[in-house]
Amino acid sequence: MSQPQKAKHEQLLHISKRAALPMWKSWLIRVLSVVASLILCAIIIVLFTGDNPIQIYATMIKGAVGTTRRVWGLLQNVAMLLCVSLAVTPAFKMRFWNIGAEGQVLMGGLATASVMILFGSKLPPALLMIVVILASIVAGAIWAVIPAIFKAFWNTNETLFTLMMNYIAMQIVSYFVYIWSVPKGSGKIGVINAATQAGWLPSLGKHGYLLNILIVAVLTVAVYIYLKYSKHGYELTVVGESENTARYIGINVKKVIIRTMLLSGALCGVAGLLLVSGTDHTITRDTAAGRGFTAIMVSWLAKFNPLFMVLTSLLIVFMQKGATEISTVFGLNDSFSDIITGIIIFFIIGSEFFINYTVNFRSSKEVAAQ
Amino acid sequence: MKKLIALALAALLLFSLAACGGTSDGEESDFKAGFIFLHDENSTYDLNFINAAKQACDNLGIKAILKTNIDESNDCYEAAADLADQGCGFIFADSFGHEDFLIKAAEQFPEVQFAHATGTQAHTKNLPNFANAFASIYEGRYLAGVAAGLKLNEMIESGKITAEEAKMGYVGAFTYAEVISGYTSFYLGAKSVCPSVTMEVQFTGSWYDETAEKEAATMLINNKCVLLSQHADSMGAPTACENAGVPDVSYNGSTAAACPNTFIISSRIDWTPYFEYAIKAAMNGEEIKKDWTGTIETGSVALTEINDKAAAEGTAAEIEKVKAGLADGSIHVFDTAAFTLKGKEVTSYLADVDSDADYTPDTEVVSDGYFHESEYRSAPYFDLRIDGITLLNEEY
Numbered sequence: 001m002s003q004p005q006k007a008k009h010e011q012l013l014h015i016s017k018r019a020a021l022p023m024w025k026s027w028l029i030r031v032l033s034v035v036a037s038l039i040l041c042a043i044i045i046v047l048f049t050g051d052n053p054i055q056i057y058a059t060m061i062k063g064a065v066g067t068t069r070r071v072w073g074l075l076q077n078v079a080m081l082l083c084v085s086l087a088v089t090p091a092f093k094m095r096f097w098n099i100g101a102e103g104q105v106l107m108g109g110l111a112t113a114s115v116m117i118l119f120g121s122k123l124p125p126a127l128l129m130i131v132v133i134l135a136s137i138v139a140g141a142i143w144a145v146i147p148a149i150f151k152a153f154w155n156t157n158e159t160l161f162t163l164m165m166n167y168i169a170m171q172i173v174s175y176f177v178y179i180w181s182v183p184k185g186s187g188k189i190g191v192i193n194a195a196t197q198a199g200w201l202p203s204l205g206k207h208g209y210l211l212n213i214l215i216v217a218v219l220t221v222a223v224y225i226y227l228k229y230s231k232h233g234y235e236l237t238v239v240g241e242s243e244n245t246a247r248y249i250g251i252n253v254k255k256v257i258i259r260t261m262l263l264s265g266a267l268c269g270v271a272g273l274l275l276v277s278g279t280d281h282t283i284t285r286d287t288a289a290g291r292g293f294t295a296i297m298v299s300w301l302a303k304f305n306p307l308f309m310v311l312t313s314l315l316i317v318f319m320q321k322g323a324t325e326i327s328t329v330f331g332l333n334d335s336f337s338d339i340i341t342g343i344i345i346f347f348i349i350g351s352e353f354f355i356n357y358t359v360n361f362r363s364s365k366e367v368a369a370q
Numbered sequence: 371m372k373k374l375i376a377l378a379l380a381a382l383l384l385f386s387l388a389a390c391g392g393t394s395d396g397e398e399s400d401f402k403a404g405f406i407f408l409h410d411e412n413s414t415y416d417l418n419f420i421n422a423a424k425q426a427c428d429n430l431g432i433k434a435i436l437k438t439n440i441d442e443s444n445d446c447y448e449a450a451a452d453l454a455d456q457g458c459g460f461i462f463a464d465s466f467g468h469e470d471f472l473i474k475a476a477e478q479f480p481e482v483q484f485a486h487a488t489g490t491q492a493h494t495k496n497l498p499n500f501a502n503a504f505a506s507i508y509e510g511r512y513l514a515g516v517a518a519g520l521k522l523n524e525m526i527e528s529g530k531i532t533a534e535e536a537k538m539g540y541v542g543a544f545t546y547a548e549v550i551s552g553y554t555s556f557y558l559g560a561k562s563v564c565p566s567v568t569m570e571v572q573f574t575g576s577w578y579d580e581t582a583e584k585e586a587a588t589m590l591i592n593n594k595c596v597l598l599s600q601h602a603d604s605m606g607a608p609t610a611c612e613n614a615g616v617p618d619v620s621y622n623g624s625t626a627a628a629c630p631n632t633f634i635i636s637s638r639i640d641w642t643p644y645f646e647y648a649i650k651a652a653m654n655g656e657e658i659k660k661d662w663t664g665t666i667e668t669g670s671v672a673l674t675e676i677n678d679k680a681a682a683e684g685t686a687a688e689i690e691k692v693k694a695g696l697a698d699g700s701i702h703v704f705d706t707a708a709f710t711l712k713g714k715e716v717t718s719y720l721a722d723v724d725s726d727a728d729y730t731p732d733t734e735v736v737s738d739g740y741f742h743e744s745e746y747r748s749a750p751y752f753d754l755r756i757d758g759i760t761l762l763n764e765e766y
Contacts, residue, residue, distance in 0.1 A: 023513055062422065067452070067455055068450060069451060070452065073448050073452075099506065104597070173576065174576075177481040178575065178765075178766060180546070181544075181728075182548070182725055182726070183490055183546075183722060183725040183726050183729065184545065184546070184547075184729045184753075185544050185545045185546035185549075186466060186543045186544065186546045186548075187543070187546065187575070187576075187577070187764075187766075188442070188466055188467045190467075190470045191470040191471075191474075192468070194470065260711070279443075279444045279445045280446075282442075282443070282470065284441075284442055284443065286442070286443070287439060287443065288439055289443075321479070324437075324439070327410075327438065328435060328436060328437050333410060333411070334410055334438060334439050347578075
């Protein structure tokens with residue numbers, strides 16, 4: 001094909017990657033996009049419900065942080081979502097699309113619950129706690145390493161593989177929930193070791209979530225350091241950028257894939273531990289509550305930076321909590337709050353486009369010249 | 371990073387300004403009732419509770435706060451505690467798995483009355499502010515079963531099937547007492563008018579799984595079941611029946627709109643009487659009965675309209691007759707003369723009324739010639755596998 005004649009055939013608009021924006025500019029775009037999304041939502045609210053949008057936003061904020069209890073609840077939920085997000089991040093950085101966090105969390109939780117049920121009255125408390133912790137981490141890691149091994153040795157599609165593993169995990173959990181159900185056949189385990197609290201993580205702080213939050217805070221820093229400053233972190237980034245480069249400079253790609261997924265799964269196991277032993281003290285097939293999938297968004301929005309993930313998970317939990325309160329106070333169906341949340345997140349994701357790319361219009365001068 | 375924090379703070383400020391602008395807490399009711407639901411109005415199970423909660427609070431002229439889509443986890447405790455923070459004097463949760471978390475909240479908020487549907491622990495926990503409730507829905511199932519039996523009779527008389535081919539199908543969730551009690555009473559109702567009836571039960575292993583329920587129903591239809599009923603919360607089974615043209619006795623509410631040709635009748639629990647009773651007790655500072663079982667008399671056991679297009683002639687009259695018999699005690703659903711267990715009549719049965727992890731039977735529930743269902747606690751405990759009913763998969 002011949003070189004197109006630039007002046008004559010230039011498209012009305014074309015998109016090009018732009019040089020890195022100064023930080024204030026990129027954040028200005030982000031804030032503006034949030035403002036724009038709030039305005040669009042306000043229009044939708046007025047059109048479809050006739051309610052006052054400012055009141056709805058106020059309710060949203062009150063629902064998320066209106067009372068001390070809600071603030072603690074918010075932080076607890078941020079911690080749980082963040083923990084799963086931290087777990088998927090090393091894999092994502094390696095371009096290994098682990099969408100099986102849901103199942104890995106469930107398996108970690110199931111291991112926790114199993115040890116609590118089977119050994120709750122048989123082991124001394126300190127030993128029991130150690131076994132609970134180890135079991136959850138190992139279970140999560142095993143569930144994650146299976147697709148990793150298949151990927152490393154036979155190059156199977158990890159996206160499908162990890163996704164399918166979620167459903168297997170759910171069925172396994174359903175099975176054990178049925179086996180251990182109280183009363184018989186009800187499909188509900190109920191609070192495990194309610195009387196003895198055997199295998200429960202100690203509850204700190206007024207609302208009992210402080211330990212969970214602290215553990216996740218420590219993990220956040222640890223994962224940040226691991227990714228940014230450790231040799232492992234460097235290796236998995238190189239594997240993510242280009243497997244051939246990695247091989248060329250002598251990185252054992254198979255080993256890195258398996259090692260990274262072991263870590264990813266282990267962190268999911270910790271999330272399962274915190275949910276079952278630290279929060280719910282029971283397990284159902286909904287224990288992970290979709291966090292395995294929401295975590296993907298948290299991690300991506302934060303560009304795989306664990307410190308930014310604190311903010312993105314806060315944003316998402318804040319909106320979830322706020323949206324629930326909207327449906328309660330205004331008697332709107334939960335789907336309506338989902339629409340609002342969806343629009344806001346869509347705008348935020350969209351803003352990343354305008355930060356990374358620039359849209360060039362054919363200038364009017366050129367048009368006039370034609 | 372600094373800029374980032376500054377921006378975050380600015381955004382927060384913006385938000386809080388907006389928050390100050392719009393608040394107007396004009397409405398100030400004396401008493402508030404809080405409700406926790408597992409799903410929202412898209413689930414027939416929860417919709418039944420939501421309607422009753424709204425109705426009862428309207429009747430009493432009090433404010434209701436409804437929280438939907440609350441998982442059976444610590445979320446339930448958080449929701450209950452949040453409702454208590456908002457000043458609710460009565461808090462109710464509708465799903466079985468909510469119970470432990472509601473008890474946790476009840477222990478923390480002794481000044482608030484908590485109530486829970488379908489639960490089993492109130493009488494053993496014995497907290498002054500935690501109560502269970504259910505209804506003698508087995509009576510409603512029995513009446514619906516009568517309608518099913520009459521339909522079978524009509525099919526036999528018209529020569530569509532022989533008496534031996536009168537086989538019903540039932541889609542259940544789990545082999546749990548509530549389900550067993552439900553399908554057995556339905557079967558006994560049908561048998562009371564159509565003695566040759568048999569039944570097959572298929573379990574799905576989930577309280578709400580539209581696909582599995584539809585598949586189970588289709589499987590039963592292929593097994594030559596000529597009439598279906600279900601105890602699972604989705605539209606799966608009714609839809610499969612409508613598609614195959616097989617008559618269906620529904621649950622939790624009418625499915626006539628979606629299944630105009632096959633829907634016969636449906637039984638459901640009307641929770642309005644209980645809500646009114648319990649909220650009134652909470653308002654007056656009285657204790658709510660530990661185990662409250664609604665009946666036909668209290669208006670808790672309700673039947674929907676009969677769909678004449680699918681139901682047999684004379685169904686309404688027969689149901690009225692049986693209903694009167696149930697009300698005056700001349701008919702007992704679990705009359706031991708009406709069913710057998712491995713060919714023998716049941717004269718004694720120890721049920722696991724006080725639930726424990728080892729399922730220890732603890733209470734004699736057969737006396738005066740019938741099984742006393744929902745008397746020793748509100749939640750059902752009838753779990754006998756009687757003759758005439760075949761369970762196709764017991765794994766659940």
